Amino acid sequence: MDTQPCQTRRGEYVTYCASGETCPDCNKPIKTLERVWRCTQQRPTGPARVVYRHYDDCRTI
Numbered sequence: 714m715d716t717q718p719c720q721t722r723r724g725e726y727v728t729y730c731a732s733g734e735t736c737p738d739c740n741k742p743i744k745t746l747e748r749v750w751r752c753t754q755q756r757p758t759g760p761a762r763v764v765y766r767h768y769d770d771c772r773t774i
């Protein structure tokens with residue numbers, strides 16, 4: 714399995730969300746086919762988690 718680290722938000726890219734995802738930055742649901750940042754979050758335990766953030770509102774940390 715190809716797992717790349719993402720500590721510094723590397724590996725992000727812009728995509729279109731499927732459905733049923735919630736943005737972890739603003740805790741609002743992401744609309745179907747809304748443009749989003751896709752990123753994998755490394756966790757201390759367990760596999761990396763894929764998260765989606767709003768492209769316009771949540772692209773900066």
Ligand SMILES: [Zn+2]
Nearest residue numbers: 736739767771
């Ligand atoms: Zn958001």
